[in-house]
Amino acid sequence: MSLPVSDADPFDHENLEDPGPMHEKLREAGPVVHLTRYDTYALARYEHVYAALTDWQRFESGAGVGLSNFRTEKPWRPPSLLLEADPPRHDAPRRVLSKIVGPRSLHRLRERWAAEAAELVDRVLAQGDTADAVPALAEAFPLRVFPDAVGIPAEGRESLLPYGDHLFNAFGPSNDLVANGIPRVAELSAWVNAQCARDMLTPDGFGAAIWAAADRGELTPEQAPLVVRSLLSAGVDTTVHGLSAVLYAFATNPAQWQRLREQPALARVAFDEAVRWESPVQTFFRTATTDVTVGDSVIPDRAKILMFLGAANRDPRRWDGPDHFDLTRDPSGHVGFGMGIHQCVGQHIARLEAESLVTALARRVARLELAGPVRRHHNNTLRAWRSIPLHLHRS
Numbered sequence: 001m002s003l004p005v006s007d008a009d010p011f012d013h014e015n016l017e018d019p020g021p022m023h024e025k026l027r028e029a030g031p032v033v034h035l036t037r038y039d040t041y042a043l044a045r046y047e048h049v050y051a052a053l054t055d056w057q058r059f060e061s062g063a064g065v066g067l068s069n070f071r072t073e074k075p076w077r078p079p080s081l082l083l084e085a086d087p088p089r090h091d092a093p094r095r096v097l098s099k100i101v102g103p104r105s106l107h108r109l110r111e112r113w114a115a116e117a118a119e120l121v122d123r124v125l126a127q128g129d130t131a132d133a134v135p136a137l138a139e140a141f142p143l144r145v146f147p148d149a150v151g152i153p154a155e156g157r158e159s160l161l162p163y164g165d166h167l168f169n170a171f172g173p174s175n176d177l178v179a180n181g182i183p184r185v186a187e188l189s190a191w192v193n194a195q196c197a198r199d200m201l202t203p204d205g206f207g208a209a210i211w212a213a214a215d216r217g218e219l220t221p222e223q224a225p226l227v228v229r230s231l232l233s234a235g236v237d238t239t240v241h242g243l244s245a246v247l248y249a250f251a252t253n254p255a256q257w258q259r260l261r262e263q264p265a266l267a268r269v270a271f272d273e274a275v276r277w278e279s280p281v282q283t284f285f286r287t288a289t290t291d292v293t294v295g296d297s298v299i300p301d302r303a304k305i306l307m308f309l310g311a312a313n314r315d316p317r318r319w320d321g322p323d324h325f326d327l328t329r330d331p332s333g334h335v336g337f338g339m340g341i342h343q344c345v346g347q348h349i350a351r352l353e354a355e356s357l358v359t360a361l362a363r364r365v366a367r368l369e370l371a372g373p374v375r376r377h378h379n380n381t382l383r384a385w386r387s388i389p390l391h392l393h394r395s
């Protein structure tokens with residue numbers, strides 16, 4: 001039995017700025033690596049991340065998918081019924097939400113979102129030929145269409161981003177990023193929780209559909225607001241950074257933009273390739289329910305396991321030229337949305353948002369290029385952006 005060890009800190013600022021070198025070391029060290037700093041077990045190869053994601057019996061979520069263990073430490077908010085639960089408790093909320101945000105239900109949003117995206121891109125282009133893609137496009141579009149689709153009021157929406165930022169930081173260790181978020185937690189949580197009440201939600205949105213499922217007995221009235229909270233928690237920052245990723249990918253790969261312009265139907269595959277390439281959600285933890293043998297090593301019962309989705313998505317054992325953003329590749333099978341019973345329930349929403357925005361841009365912009373230095377935003381879980389200055393050359 002051997003167990004490679006590493007004293008790397010995946011949550012320090014150097015690794016958050018550029019996790020690539022650490023990912024390579026972890027993949028090369030072996031199928032599982034003990035991270036001594038946090039006494040957690042790292043999986044960074046595609047094969048083993050995939051295996052853990054699809055083995056919910058031995059890699060549970062109910063003890064939390066962050067570093068802290070809910071069985072020994074009180075969670076900072078009531079656990080998610082979807083993310084932080086295992087079967088059978090996980091199943092009814094998952095079944096209800098999958099249907100509400102599934103491809104069939106989203107059909108009615110296609111035209112509306114295409115029009116919203118066209119309007120936004122026209123407004124940005126009317127202001128000149130440069131823009132910061134993060135606030136102007138990647139934040140503006142989801143903050144407009146997604147809360148509308150959930151059915152919450154316009155007022156206070158700006159709270160969604162800092163709430164999500166703190167939530168995704170809180171899956172990591174209690175470092176400076178978490179400390180910086182704490183002063184606003186009570187205010188932001190109170191606002192988000194208030195939006196989950198039945199009488200806050202418009203009758204035609206995802207939120208009202210969740211409450212209607214409770215009326216039919218598919219959820220309890222106690223579960224309904226927590227399922228709405230999952231949408232508001234997981235649905236904004238993730239798509240903002242996913243959209244940033246695809247815009248950055250095109251700005252730095254002009255030949256791929258030309259390919260998209262010739263074949264606009266590539267917008268969907270482009271987004272999945274960007275999710276593979278950047279992995280907006282970099283990591284989640286699981287907890288071992290028993291001793292688990294991985295390679296030649298044993299992960300002990302109750303240990304926390306850190307799954308590096310971003311490292312798996314660039315594992316050269318699985319992908320040819322993994323560091324290239326390439327629209328000729330088939331990115332399906334990437335683990336950027338997870339895999340197995342917890343795989344992103346909102347992925348069809350994210351894809352429709354991306355397809356709407358990228359298509360609107362492709363119709364109007366012949367060339368995209370960086371107009372200055374990009375800046376990352378550091379988060380313990382998200383591969384995030386602060387600024388992507390772009391030159392937008394109209395067609």
Ligand code: OVV
Nearest residue numbers: 080082083229230233234
């Ligand atoms: C995937 C994800 C991230 C953050 C929060 C949640 C889910 C939730 O269900 O609240």
